[in-house]
Amino acid sequence: MITSQRMAAVDRNAEALGVPRKQLMESSGNAVARAVRRSADPGARVAIVAGRGNNGGDALVAARFLDDYDVAVHLLGRPETIATGIARENWEALRAAEYDARAVTDSADLDLGDPDVVVDAMLGTGVTGALREPEATAASAINDADATVVAVDVPSGVDADTGEAAGIAVDADRVVTFHDRKPGLDAVDAAVTVADIGIPEAAELFTGPGDLLALGRPDRSHKGDFGEVLVVGGGPYTGAPALAAQAALRAGADLVRVACPASVAREIQGYSESLILRPYDGERLSPAHVGELLTLASAHDVTVLGPGLGSDEETLAAVRDFLDAYEETAVVDADALEIVPTVDTDATLLCTPHQGELRKMGGETDEDWRTRADLVADFAADLGHVLLVKGAYDVIADGGDRRVNRTGNPGMTVGGTGDVLAGAAGALACVLPPFEAAAVAAYANGRAGDAAVEENGYGLVATDLIDRLPAALWGDDE
Numbered sequence: 001m002i003t004s005q006r007m008a009a010v011d012r013n014a015e016a017l018g019v020p021r022k023q024l025m026e027s028s029g030n031a032v033a034r035a036v037r038r039s040a041d042p043g044a045r046v047a048i049v050a051g052r053g054n055n056g057g058d059a060l061v062a063a064r065f066l067d068d069y070d071v072a073v074h075l076l077g078r079p080e081t082i083a084t085g086i087a088r089e090n091w092e093a094l095r096a097a098e099y100d101a102r103a104v105t106d107s108a109d110l111d112l113g114d115p116d117v118v119v120d121a122m123l124g125t126g127v128t129g130a131l132r133e134p135e136a137t138a139a140s141a142i143n144d145a146d147a148t149v150v151a152v153d154v155p156s157g158v159d160a161d162t163g164e165a166a167g168i169a170v171d172a173d174r175v176v177t178f179h180d181r182k183p184g185l186d187a188v189d190a191a192v193t194v195a196d197i198g199i200p201e202a203a204e205l206f207t208g209p210g211d212l213l214a215l216g217r218p219d220r221s222h223k224g225d226f227g228e229v230l231v232v233g234g235g236p237y238t239g240a241p242a243l244a245a246q247a248a249l250r251a252g253a254d255l256v257r258v259a260c261p262a263s264v265a266r267e268i269q270g271y272s273e274s275l276i277l278r279p280y281d282g283e284r285l286s287p288a289h290v291g292e293l294l295t296l297a298s299a300h301d302v303t304v305l306g307p308g309l310g311s312d313e314e315t316l317a318a319v320r321d322f323l324d325a326y327e328e329t330a331v332v333d334a335d336a337l338e339i340v341p342t343v344d345t346d347a348t349l350l351c352t353p354h355q356g357e358l359r360k361m362g363g364e365t366d367e368d369w370r371t372r373a374d375l376v377a378d379f380a381a382d383l384g385h386v387l388l389v390k391g392a393y394d395v396i397a398d399g400g401d402r403r404v405n406r407t408g409n410p411g412m413t414v415g416g417t418g419d420v421l422a423g424a425a426g427a428l429a430c431v432l433p434p435f436e437a438a439a440v441a442a443y444a445n446g447r448a449g450d451a452a453v454e455e456n457g458y459g460l461v462a463t464d465l466i467d468r469l470p471a472a473l474w475g476d477d478e
Contacts (some may be wrong), residue, residue, distance in 0.1 A: 002180040004125035004160040005214060007362055012210030014203040022086045024197050027052065027129065028178050029061020029090075031195030032119065035176040039148045040116045042068040046151055047115035047147070051122040051156075052077050057087030057266055058152050059121030065097055074102040074110060090254060107134030109111040115454065120143050120170045121152040125160035125182055130167035137378045139170050151175045151190070154182055163187025207396075207405040207443035214432055214440065215252075227430020229253045230300040232293060232322075233307035233334075234260035234268055235284035235315065235434060240308030240334065240419045242271035243462050247423030248304065249274055251441070253430055256423075257300070259293055259307075261285065274275060286314040290321045297322075302329045303424040306336030307419045323347060329429050333422040337361055349385040350379065350434040352422050358389050369393040377402045388438040389426065392420060396442060398435045405439065407446025411453045416462025421445040424469060440473070447472040 004101045036046055046069045051057030055476050056075070063071050073094060075082075082088040094101040104110050104399035112118060120142055131139055142149055150173045154160040157169025163184035172269050173189045178197050185192050185370035187391055196278070203210075217226070229248045233241030241258050250257045257276045261270055263280040278296055280289045297303045305322065321335045323345045331350045332340055338360050340351055355365045363379040366372045373395045380387040381399030391394045394405035423443055452460040 001183055003183060005178065007125055007182070007215050009210030010177070010203045013206065013208035014199045014268055016205075016208045016210070017200060017202055019200065019304050020056070020124065022089075024178075024199065025057050025061055025090070026085055027197035028058040028149065028152075028195070030065055031094055031176050031178065031193075031197060032058055032062035032150070033065035034195075035193060036062065036066060036069065036117055036119065036149045039174060040069070041236050043070065044116040045070045045114065046072070046117045046119065047112045047145075047257075048073045049110075049112070049122055049142060050119075051124075051135070052087065053124060054084055054087055055124030055152055056082075056121045057084065058299040058351035059062075059119050059341045060087065060090035060094060062119065063094055063101070064097075071100065072113065072115075073099060073127060074112070074138075075101065076107070076110075076138060077103070078105055079103055092203050103136075103445070106139035109228075110134070110138055110145075112141055112145050112249070115145060115147045118145050118147045119152065120149055120151050120156050122156040122170075124153050128159050128166075131157045131169070134277040136168055138354060139168050139218040143168075143171050144239045147413055148173045153177050154184065155188060155190070157438055158184055160184045187283040205402070205404055207403055207407070207439050209441050211436075211443055212473060214364070214436060215428075226252050226254045227301040227427060228255040228257070228299070229302050229304060229423075229426045229430065230278075230297050231256065231258045231304045231307060232285070232297075233258065233304070233309050235263050235308065236310035236312075238264045238424065239416060241270070241324075242275065243416050243419040243466065244269050244307040244333075244423035244426070246463075246466050247277050247420040247469060248427040251424040251427035251444070251473060255426035256427075257296075259296055269411060271284040274375075279309060284312055284315050285318045287318045287321050290318050290325070293322060294325055297326060297328065300328075301430040302331065302426045304331045304333065304422050309335055311335040311338075329434060330428045331422050331429060333418065340385065342390060348428060348434055349383075350352075350390045350425055350438050351383075351385055352390065352418065352425060352438075354418065355392040358387075363389075365388075365389070365391075369395070370444050373397070373402055386434045388421075388440050388442055390421070390442075394446070396435065396438045401435060403439045403442075404444035405446060406429060408445055408449050409446075409453050409458075411458040411460045414461060417445070417449065420448075420462050420465045420469075444469060444472040448469055
């Protein structure tokens with residue numbers, strides 16, 4: 001089962017792996033043609049109703065595989081408004097080969113004739129809400145036809161994730177969907193076929209540019225829409241909380257505050273004028289500060305707990321008390337990680353250990369990344385939290401799903417890169433589920449490190465990653 005958003009990411013990741021979307025469209029169109037063949041014998045009349053996106057493009061390909069049928073293609077809208085290059089190429093191929101392919105610029109002019117099969121390829125899995133014109137009128141015409149209806153990926157008007165329809169929807173007899181079943185199809189009264197179109201397993205397993213598609217930012221956004229992060233850190237170290245906080249800002253959080261001992265507040269503030277400090281008395285975190293921190297944390301979307309805190313017994317006791325009472329989302333890093341397996345918390349935790357810290361938590365690791373992925377997944381299931389285990393191949397797991405990240409390079413063994421990752425994960429967890437936030441953070445952090453090495457060679461410092469995080473998250477993908 002795969003959601004529409006995840007399917008879009010997998011499509012993009014497959015392209016990044018070298019499987020062109022044009023090739024996937026050919027495979028999808030062939031699968032649609034096979035569904036038509038199962039619905040009617042050669043010579044039958046087939047009406048294809050195609051939208052102007054890639055869903056319609058799949059059906060335009062199908063027409064070329066149905067030469068032994070009487071096929072008419074109805075494109076809803078002007079050909080020059082076809083949304084993608086590959087769909088436009090397939091329209092032009094039909095026209096050049098003199099198929100019966102006509103543009104319907106006014107929905108009132110749609111005439112399906114008397115078909116035996118209608119192919120609904122108006123809208124794909126990424127479209128939600130009530131059908132507009134000309135699709136609404138076309139859906140009525142399809143439903144009124146005395147024909148077997150084959151829907152491409154999902155019946156138009158049906159939400160691929162929920163199965164709900166906000167208005168009129170195509171009443172399909174068959175659905176041919178691609179790669180994996182969509183959740184909403186369980187609510188559709190139709191025979192569903194899942195077609196393997198050649199998307200490699202790696203497109204789901206490995207993070208890639210498709211994972212960044214989840215980061216869209218609406219034009220009409222307001223301050224606070226993208227989260228407020230509290231970094232709890234510092235004491236023995238001052239650079240770590242400053243790095244995490246600056247990374248959270250660069251990764252899109254609207255506000256970031258640092259709760260730290262008063263003894264180091266001035267030093268941490270000195271790293272950047274963008275940091276907002278919330279000092280507490282003393283030289284290190286202790287149980288006496290927990291009540292104050294919990295109140296402060298409750299006003300934030302995510303807490304990043306651990307950077308620079310150190311491993312003093314009182315500090316670790318305070319971490320335990322905090323997690324015991326905290327009920328929101330926290331990214332846990334550095335020395336605070338060893339407390340996680342010993343505490344019963346209602347918080348949602350995203351833990352970011354390197355392999356040595358994973359062992360201290362009680363987990364196992366291995367040199368082979370595949371074996372390590374299995375071990376991390378098992379340990380995440382035992383913990384009940386998300387793990388992002390850093391390494392040459394980062395492993396992200398939540399006990400159910402797993403991802404592996406391959407961005408990054410040996411220059412990132414320098415101190416502080418993990419603090420940058422923790423801060424970025426904190427910002428992303430404000431707007432994404434923790435597992436997705438971990439995967440995107442790992443991908444972007446490594447990509448920022450790769451950009452730094454490409455520009456300056458090895459010898460990078462953690463601040464090099466911070467400066468490159470925005471481009472890694474929102475810049476042009478490779």
